[in-house]
Amino acid sequence: MAAGDVTDGLVDLVRAHLGQASQAGMLTVDILKFLNMGQAAVVRRLNDNAMPELCAVVSGTLTASRVAFPADFMRERFVEFGATDIWARRWNITELDALDNNTLTAPSLTTPYQYTWKNLTDNALRLHIAVAAPTSTGAYKLHYVKQPADMTTDVDPVIGRDKHGLLVEFALWLSWIQRGQAEEGERHWALMIDGINRINARHSRGGSRNESKSGDIG
Amino acid sequence: MAAGDISDIILATLRARLGDRAKERWSDADLFVFLNEGFMEMALHMPDGAIPQLSEIDSTLLVAEQKIYDLPADFMRARIVKYKGIVAKHWPSLEKEALREDALLVPSETKPFWYLENNDLYLVVGAAGPTQSGTQTVELWYMRQPTVISTTVDPDLHASTFDIVQTYAHSRCMEPQGDFGMAKLMRAHFVEECDLVTLRWQTPEAFEGIAYDPVVMNRGG
Numbered sequence: 435m436a437a438g439d440v441t442d443g444l445v446d447l448v449r450a451h452l453g454q455a456s457q458a459g460m461l462t463v464d465i466l467k468f469l470n471m472g473q474a475a476v477v478r479r480l481n482d483n484a485m486p487e488l489c490a491v492v493s494g495t496l497t498a499s500r501v502a503f504p505a506d507f508m509r510e511r512f513v514e515f516g517a518t519d520i521w522a523r524r525w526n527i528t529e530l531d532a533l534d535n536n537t538l539t540a541p542s543l544t545t546p547y548q549y550t551w552k553n554l555t556d557n558a559l560r561l562h563i564a565v566a567a568p569t570s571t572g573a574y575k576l577h578y579v580k581q582p583a584d585m586t587t588d589v590d591p592v593i594g595r596d597k598h599g600l601l602v603e604f605a606l607w608l609s610w611i612q613r614g615q616a617e618e619g620e621r622h623w624a625l626m627i628d629g630i631n632r633i634n635a636r637h638s639r640g641g642s643r644n645e646s647k648s649g650d651i652g
Numbered sequence: 653m654a655a656g657d658i659s660d661i662i663l664a665t666l667r668a669r670l671g672d673r674a675k676e677r678w679s680d681a682d683l684f685v686f687l688n689e690g691f692m693e694m695a696l697h698m699p700d701g702a703i704p705q706l707s708e709i710d711s712t713l714l715v716a717e718q719k720i721y722d723l724p725a726d727f728m729r730a731r732i733v734k735y736k737g738i739v740a741k742h743w744p745s746l747e748k749e750a751l752r753e754d755a756l757l758v759p760s761e762t763k764p765f766w767y768l769e770n771n772d773l774y775l776v777v778g779a780a781g782p783t784q785s786g787t788q789t790v791e792l793w794y795m796r797q798p799t800v801i802s803t804t805v806d807p808d809l810h811a812s813t814f815d816i817v818q819t820y821a822h823s824r825c826m827e828p829q830g831d832f833g834m835a836k837l838m839r840a841h842f843v844e845e846c847d848l849v850t851l852r853w854q855t856p857e858a859f860e861g862i863a864y865d866p867v868v869m870n871r872g873g
Binding site: 461463464467468471474475477478479481482483484508509511527528530531534550551552553554559581608611612613616620623635636637638639641642643644 | 665668669670671700701702704705707708709711731732738739741791793810811812814815818833834837841845848849852858859860861862863864865
């Protein structure tokens with residue numbers, strides 16, 4: 435398959451559900467927009483554990499205890515510091531005084547803290563890792579959820595094939611609304627939410643696993 | 653990409669959702685008003701941690717004996733104040749008398765307090781007010797208002813929020829059309845998305861176990 439073929443297939447699948455094989459009824463560029471919006475919405479809703487293809491890690495060294503976020507950063511998962519990957523505890527901005535004054539929360543190379551805020555010197559948003567004075571140039575690893583790249587007719591979706599049905603339902607939601615069929619649109623929205631909830635139910639605390647033989651329906 | 657190109661894409665996507673490419677029903681000016689309203693509404697709705705792009709620091713050179721400083725024009729809500737590098741304690745202005753009377757509080761250069769009133773930042777660092785020995789500053793760490801987007805100005809919030817803002821604008825577009833049912837529906841979707849992001853920030857621990865079996869949700873299909 436060539437790059438973009440999967441995306442083309444998703445567009446055609448939306449067309450098939452809409453009964454609009456031709457661009458006369460529905461523009462491909464619109465369907466692509468809706469699929470891409472669906473990708474953002476699905477990544478926002480799915481639990482991280484359900485989409486390992488979007489859980490990334492970037493490593494490097496700090497500059498004065500801070501570092502820029504990667505271009506495809508969407509949300510933080512956790513941060514590690516130093517050669518031995520010590521977990522850096524996330525800290526509230528409103529309690530930063532405790533890192534200066536409280537002996538029980540004093541940052542060090544072995545008990546690092548991290549927070550996200552704009553930096554005046556860089557005039558940009560930065561990940562800060564507090565390890566006490568002096569500032570650090572130590573190693574770090576940022577584990578994060580990626581913002582998926584937009585699909586085009588030459589670029590396939592980043593999100594796995596097991597979740598493509600969710601993108602199609604999302605695109606159908608907006609497509610039917612655009613066509614003035616809000617009730618049908620909402621039915622597809624509900625299908626998408628139902629699909630996401632089923633996936634998340636597998637990837638949440640408190641679930642169950644049954645690997646004995648199947649029984650009767652209770 | 654040139655400045656404003658991202659805004660133009662957001663606008664075009666909204667037009668695609670509305671099915672109004674020819675600008676027959678809504679002008680660009682109308683849509684930008686609704687989109688900007690959406691960015692503001694979202695910034696008011698979401699937790700700060702989810703919108704770090706709006707984090708800001710206003711650093712002001714201290715003036716000796718000056719206790720009151722202007723808030724920045726784009727101020728939305730305060731987080732902390734650093735007085736000469738020390739994190740100052742926030743104090744409710746309703747109880748500021750305690751800063752003068754309470755023998756345990758005693759504000760000073762090394763125990764600074766602050767509060768907001770009359771659209772200003774008030775520093776309490778002792779009876780004489782702040783001192784200045786050169787280039788010492790007071791820093792207000794705050795959340796600013798989202799940038800007003802236009803054909804020449806891009807948004808500062810993350811791309812993952814654009815569809816949420818479009819949903820808000822979609823709702824607004826339906827109001828002058830008299831389609832109040834759709835307006836209500838889209839507004840509900842907007843609130844749901846904002847609530848979902850808020851929920852994620854209220855859940856500190858993510859699940860990283862082996863996937864469970866599915867839960868039967870609707871036996872009737």
